[in-house]
Amino acid sequence: MLKVENLSASYQTIDGDVHVIKDLDFEIRENEIFGIAGESGCGKTTLLKTLYDIVEFPLVIDQGKVILSGEKNGQKFSYESGQIRKSWWNNISYVPQAAQSVLNPIVRLKKQFLDSIPDEDKKNETEEQTLARVAKYLEDLSLSPDVLESYPFQLSGGMRQRVIIALATFMSPNVVLADEPTTALDVVVQRGILMMLMRLQKQFKNTLVIVSHDMGVHYQITNRMAIMYSGSVIELGDTEEIFSDPVHPYTQMLVAALPRVGDKSQKVGIPGRPPALKNPPPGCRFAPRCPKATDRCRSEVPKFREVKPGRFAACHLLNEEVGL
Amino acid sequence: MAEKLLEIKNVSKIFRIGGMIRGKKLVAVDDVSLSIDSDKPVILSIVGESGCGKSTLCKMVLRLHQPDMGDITLLGRSYKDKKGYDPKQFRLDVQPIFQNPYESFSARKTVDSYLYNTALRLGIAKNRAEADQKVDEALKSVGMSLAVVKGKYPTQFSGGELQRVSIARALITQPKLIIADEPVAAIDASMKMNIVNLFKDLKEKYNVSFIYITHDLSTAYYVSDYIATLYRGCLIEYGPAKEIMDEPAHPYTELLMNAVPRVGDKWKEDLVMPDMEDKEFSIEYCKFAPRCPYATDECRKERPKETYLSDERKVLCYHPLNNGSK
Numbered sequence: 001m002l003k004v005e006n007l008s009a010s011y012q013t014i015d016g017d018v019h020v021i022k023d024l025d026f027e028i029r030e031n032e033i034f035g036i037a038g039e040s041g042c043g044k045t046t047l048l049k050t051l052y053d054i055v056e057f058p059l060v061i062d063q064g065k066v067i068l069s070g071e072k073n074g075q076k077f078s079y080e081s082g083q084i085r086k087s088w089w090n091n092i093s094y095v096p097q098a099a100q101s102v103l104n105p106i107v108r109l110k111k112q113f114l115d116s117i118p119d120e121d122k123k124n125e126t127e128e129q130t131l132a133r134v135a136k137y138l139e140d141l142s143l144s145p146d147v148l149e150s151y152p153f154q155l156s157g158g159m160r161q162r163v164i165i166a167l168a169t170f171m172s173p174n175v176v177l178a179d180e181p182t183t184a185l186d187v188v189v190q191r192g193i194l195m196m197l198m199r200l201q202k203q204f205k206n207t208l209v210i211v212s213h214d215m216g217v218h219y220q221i222t223n224r225m226a227i228m229y230s231g232s233v234i235e236l237g238d239t240e241e242i243f244s245d246p247v248h249p250y251t252q253m254l255v256a257a258l259p260r261v262g263d264k265s266q267k268v269g270i271p272g273r274p275p276a277l278k279n280p281p282p283g284c285r286f287a288p289r290c291p292k293a294t295d296r297c298r299s300e301v302p303k304f305r306e307v308k309p310g311r312f313a314a315c316h317l318l319n320e321e322v323g324l
Numbered sequence: 325m326a327e328k329l330l331e332i333k334n335v336s337k338i339f340r341i342g343g344m345i346r347g348k349k350l351v352a353v354d355d356v357s358l359s360i361d362s363d364k365p366v367i368l369s370i371v372g373e374s375g376c377g378k379s380t381l382c383k384m385v386l387r388l389h390q391p392d393m394g395d396i397t398l399l400g401r402s403y404k405d406k407k408g409y410d411p412k413q414f415r416l417d418v419q420p421i422f423q424n425p426y427e428s429f430s431a432r433k434t435v436d437s438y439l440y441n442t443a444l445r446l447g448i449a450k451n452r453a454e455a456d457q458k459v460d461e462a463l464k465s466v467g468m469s470l471a472v473v474k475g476k477y478p479t480q481f482s483g484g485e486l487q488r489v490s491i492a493r494a495l496i497t498q499p500k501l502i503i504a505d506e507p508v509a510a511i512d513a514s515m516k517m518n519i520v521n522l523f524k525d526l527k528e529k530y531n532v533s534f535i536y537i538t539h540d541l542s543t544a545y546y547v548s549d550y551i552a553t554l555y556r557g558c559l560i561e562y563g564p565a566k567e568i569m570d571e572p573a574h575p576y577t578e579l580l581m582n583a584v585p586r587v588g589d590k591w592k593e594d595l596v597m598p599d600m601e602d603k604e605f606s607i608e609y610c611k612f613a614p615r616c617p618y619a620t621d622e623c624r625k626e627r628p629k630e631t632y633l634s635d636e637r638k639v640l641c642y643h644p645l646n647n648g649s650k
Contacts, residue, residue: 040483187585188373190585191585257516259546264566268518
């Protein structure tokens with residue numbers, strides 16, 4: 001389980017701090033596919049970096065922490081921000097954005113696999129035995145074991161992406177984070193990869209966190225999802241419910257703007273643009289683009305709270321409706 | 325028959341990979357024929373996976389590549405007619421919009437300088453004052469204005485705004501044809517629809533046809549009048565957008581439609597992933613046969629011929645779906 005407690009993080013720049021994520025408070029459960037959606041620059045990747053604990057200058061955590069806890073092979077574990085690094089590969093792993101280009105192009109894949117498997121896991125066996133296990137695992141994922149002998153540049157983008165996912169899940173970690181796992185791939189390959197991720201999650205019953213800006217991807221594979229806007233989570237809940245009954249005005253407009261095959265009716269995008277994170281507007285950050293905004297929205301930051309069972313949102317209008 | 329705005333006749337493009345002696349041939353575009361009528365403006369979408377030849381085809385229409393076989397005719401003028409080629413007139417007729425707006429504008433130049441250059445160098449405006457007016461007009465038609473854009477650099481705009489400026493730049497010449505290569509691929513979901521709607525409006529208002537290249541099938545369905553599906557360089561299906569999307573005739577188009585992550589309709593069954601992309605380009609028979617669930621021996625012998633299902637609809641398949649023959 002991943003618990004995000006009151007988390008804020010910022011990038012330190014010459015012109016002052018840029019607060020990229022602000023007061024996040026939610027948890028990602030065990031055995032679920034959790035989606036994080038939002039436009040570019042809303043803090044999705046930064047959130048993922050703090051979850052995976054790659055907090056390096058200029059990124060700093062201002063307050064709060066992330067707690068990774070769970071049970072593996074009968075042993076309970078719990079790590080906080082700053083210690084999560086120790087559990088990399090074993091308990092948590094990360095498929096970065098543009099994963100097609102993270103493999104070293106001039107090193108054979110078998111070497112890259114051997115390098116990433118922690119020493120404790122392979123101390124009682126020879127290199128061949130470890131590779132045999134890897135080959136077996138690749139076969140389970142319907143990848144040919146021949147890829148181990150090849151160099152990354154010999155594989156297509158989709159193949160490389162599948163190899164990376166195999167690498168990230170080989171140690172059956174409790175949590176797998178995937179940042180835009182299918183961007184830059186075309187629809188057929190995208191579908192193959194998403195199906196593979198779903199199969200793996202079912203098999204290991206672990207947590208899969210998927211960051212994507214494609215709402216269709218979230219609808220297809222996630223169980224619960226969070227919508228981010230300008231550094232905050234503005235709505236969180238069951239994926240299907242978010243699509244059928246969005247409560248935050250931003251989500252409502254976003255869902256209404258989705259083009260669908262089989263529907264030629266007129267759709268409108270959301271006017272305006274997301275605010276600059278350097279000096280965001282006071283109050284709700286969506287207020288300048290929101291058709292329902294009131295004076296209160298423009299001055300006071302709405303609180304992120306449970307608006308109905310299992311559904312969280314940050315909006316003043318909702319709070320009024322539910323009597324808060 | 326009405327005069328064609330654009331006619332692509334049996335065009336092929338072959339690239340060489342590797343050295344002169346041991347190099348391989350890669351047929352990027354294989355015997356493609358397409359046309360756009362000039363009597364009313366249309367939006368033609370070209371869809372397909374990466375590497376299917378969409379961009380190569382459009383680069384040939386833009387004269388950035390020369391076709392190795394076949395010919396392209398624009399408003400009755402053949403591309404082969406080198407003597408009659410007037411680059412200025414060509415740029416007035418055809419304008420491109422590219423994928424990533426941050427890459428199409430230099431970060432060190434102001435955005436409006438591109439608009440002025442287009443207006444002044446192509447002789448649309450004779451002096452600066454006239455250019456001011458033309459540029460402002462074009463920007464207004466995409467919902468911006470010269471006052472907002474003047475003196476600003478690309479980094480001061482969002483992706484959606486910058487893409488609007490590139491559309492405005494293309495509009496200055498009042499072209500007959502705009503070629504948009506993945507214009508919304510780099511744009512966020514909330515802005516995407518604004519750009520796509522703009523195409524629809526401009527089509528009616530300025531009487532301009534669009535070739536819209538994309539792999540995003542849901543916007544293709546939303547915006548286009550006609551759709552052409554490419555697979556490994558072959559045009560495998562062409563026809564009115566609604567018919568193709570609702571009742572695809574080629575098994576590959578069906579596969580593409582099913583792979584779109586739709587909202588409101590979850591995937592059920594698994595699918596076969598392509599693993600042998602390079603080889604598929606050089607196949608002599610139907611290029612889709614190795615992946616096709618309906619392939620028969622006939623498909624593995626010879627390349628199918630174009631079959632017309634109706635006046636406007638053609639397909640490259642021995643066993644088209646959805647017409648009772650299956």
